[in-house]
Amino acid sequence: MLDFGVISANFKFLIVQGLFGLGGFAGGTLRLAIPAIVLGFVLGIFIGLARLTPSRLISVLATLYVEFFRGVPLVMVIFWIWFIIPQILRLPIPEYGVALTAFVVFEAAYFGEIVRAGIQSVPRGQVEAATAVGLTRAQTMRFVVLPQAIRNMVPALVTQMIVLFKDTSLASIIGYVDLTKAAQIVNNREIKPFELYLFIAVVYFIFTYSMSRFARRFERRLTPA
Amino acid sequence: MADAAIRFRDVNKWFGKHQVLADINLAVSPGEVMVVCGPSGSGKSTLIRCVNGLEAIQGGDLVVLGESIVRSGVSMSALRTRVGMVFQSFNLFPHMTVLENIMLAPVRVRGLSATEAEKTARTLLARVRIPDKAENYPANLSGGQQQRVAIARALAMQPKIMLFDEPTSALDPEMINEVLDVMTDLAKEGMTMMVVTHEMGFARRVAHRVVFMDAGRVVEEATPDAFFAAPKSERAKDFLSKILSH
Numbered sequence: 001m002l003d004f005g006v007i008s009a010n011f012k013f014l015i016v017q018g019l020f021g022l023g024g025f026a027g028g029t030l031r032l033a034i035p036a037i038v039l040g041f042v043l044g045i046f047i048g049l050a051r052l053t054p055s056r057l058i059s060v061l062a063t064l065y066v067e068f069f070r071g072v073p074l075v076m077v078i079f080w081i082w083f084i085i086p087q088i089l090r091l092p093i094p095e096y097g098v099a100l101t102a103f104v105v106f107e108a109a110y111f112g113e114i115v116r117a118g119i120q121s122v123p124r125g126q127v128e129a130a131t132a133v134g135l136t137r138a139q140t141m142r143f144v145v146l147p148q149a150i151r152n153m154v155p156a157l158v159t160q161m162i163v164l165f166k167d168t169s170l171a172s173i174i175g176y177v178d179l180t181k182a183a184q185i186v187n188n189r190e191i192k193p194f195e196l197y198l199f200i201a202v203v204y205f206i207f208t209y210s211m212s213r214f215a216r217r218f219e220r221r222l223t224p225a
Numbered sequence: 226m227a228d229a230a231i232r233f234r235d236v237n238k239w240f241g242k243h244q245v246l247a248d249i250n251l252a253v254s255p256g257e258v259m260v261v262c263g264p265s266g267s268g269k270s271t272l273i274r275c276v277n278g279l280e281a282i283q284g285g286d287l288v289v290l291g292e293s294i295v296r297s298g299v300s301m302s303a304l305r306t307r308v309g310m311v312f313q314s315f316n317l318f319p320h321m322t323v324l325e326n327i328m329l330a331p332v333r334v335r336g337l338s339a340t341e342a343e344k345t346a347r348t349l350l351a352r353v354r355i356p357d358k359a360e361n362y363p364a365n366l367s368g369g370q371q372q373r374v375a376i377a378r379a380l381a382m383q384p385k386i387m388l389f390d391e392p393t394s395a396l397d398p399e400m401i402n403e404v405l406d407v408m409t410d411l412a413k414e415g416m417t418m419m420v421v422t423h424e425m426g427f428a429r430r431v432a433h434r435v436v437f438m439d440a441g442r443v444v445e446e447a448t449p450d451a452f453f454a455a456p457k458s459e460r461a462k463d464f465l466s467k468i469l470s471h
């Protein structure tokens with residue numbers, strides 16, 4: 001029979017440590033996912049814009065960045081930062097720093113592509129009309145291109161954020177105690193895999209489902225009547 | 226004619242190796258309406274897009290409102306506030322209301338207050354005969370209404386010159402006249418205009434001069450009466466017979 005007592009007995013460890021990252025261990029799914037999403041997106045905006053600049057050097061560098069990180073597995077990026085960077089810098093990097101850096105640099109490549117595609121989805125005529133009334137390039141970007149681009153980006157952006165959110169479980173390979181790792185730790189002691197992994201699946205689902213619900217509402221609000 | 230509003234002097238333009246404008250010499254006087262016609266791909270759009278710097282020229286000189294726009298250091302943004310443009314596909318900003326479309330440049334470029342800009346915008350909407358559409362989004366307007374908003378948006382910067390690139394080509398036939406009427410009003414008020422159009426009725430009634438282009442060159446330049454009565458070149462005759470048989 002299922003015994004969900006294991007959840008209530010370890011609720012604090014699973015949620016406070018595993019989900020929020022408050023506790024004795026370096027960890028926390030939200031503590032990693034939220035800054036990774038925000039910083040990854042911000043870096044992604046710069047990379048997306050860099051790919052579209054008239055400067056060839058900058059756009060080629062940005063393209064290489066994107067192709068490189070899209071071509072390697074995330075786990076490998078985590079391992080590099082975990083094993084190799086500290087040797088080069090001769091400086092230990094804590095688990096949290098490694099995980100966050102890996103996610104930000106890796107995900108920025110994907111966010112950058114979404115930003116680039118979103119900007120390119122705005123018809124050329126929009127830029128020409130804005131230019132023709134005297135707006136500068138920056139004003140054209142800010143008032144005409146980006147508002148339309150963001151609307152077009154929302155679905156892909158939210159999908160990527162959901163992927164990132166779920167991928168944070170990969171950080172457990174360097175001992176980062178996120179929700180998945182916390183469940184594993186409890187399971188090693190209590191041997192209740194069904195209850196524990198069902199529980200964390202529900203927690204993951206609650207977050208990802210809210211994200212897509214929120215996105216849908218946001219999209220509707222952005223659509224002109 | 227030292228005081229032409231627009232003067233092309235031996236203007237040449239290439240896209241890569243492909244020459245699109247060849248030795249263009251044209252002058253448009255203040256208050257003049259010049260209609261540009263010619264077959265598709267002859268360089269009409271490119272010609273007028275040079276006037277507000279949407280396209281750069283590679284040879285010759287182009288003087289707009291007394292200032293050469295090929296000189297380095299010339300402010301393109303300042304030029305564009307004095308030259309309005311209307312496109313074939315309207316290009317209204319879909320995420321803004323009609324009012325916001327018209328107010329954007331006056332507020333952001335001219336630095337007008339929102340109140341002032343709104344007052345001007347409403348006056349312009351009355352002038353293009355759609356005062357009641359101010360709060361609508363472009364998607365809820367007919368093509369003819371959208372194009373009139375586009376004209377109002379360009380006029381909001383109080384330009385000295387207006388450029389029209391096939392403003393009625395994307396419209397259903399029953400909406401063409403509502404746009405041409407607004408353009409005719411504008412011409413009567415003395416606006417300097419370069420109009421790419423195949424509306425030969427409009428050219429006959431409103432234009433002071435017709436320019437016929439082919440393969441990047443100005444082939445003929447004449448008053449509408451002379452041009453329609455007796456086009457000189459074979460290519461213009463050919464073109465006219467095709468257009469008028471429609």
Ligand SMILES: Nc1ncnc2c1ncn2[C@@H]1O[C@H](COP(=O)(O)OP(=O)(O)O)[C@@H](O)[C@H]1O
Nearest residue numbers: 240243245263264265266267268269270271272
């Ligand atoms: N951005 C561009 N890049 C390359 N070729 C272009 C571009 N715009 C126009 N052309 C070419 O220049 C020529 C003239 O085009 P255009 O001025 O649009 O002609 P029209 O308006 O008379 O139809 C055409 O051969 C067209 O293919």
Ligand SMILES: [Mg+2]
Nearest residue numbers: 269270271391
């Ligand atoms: Mg054209």
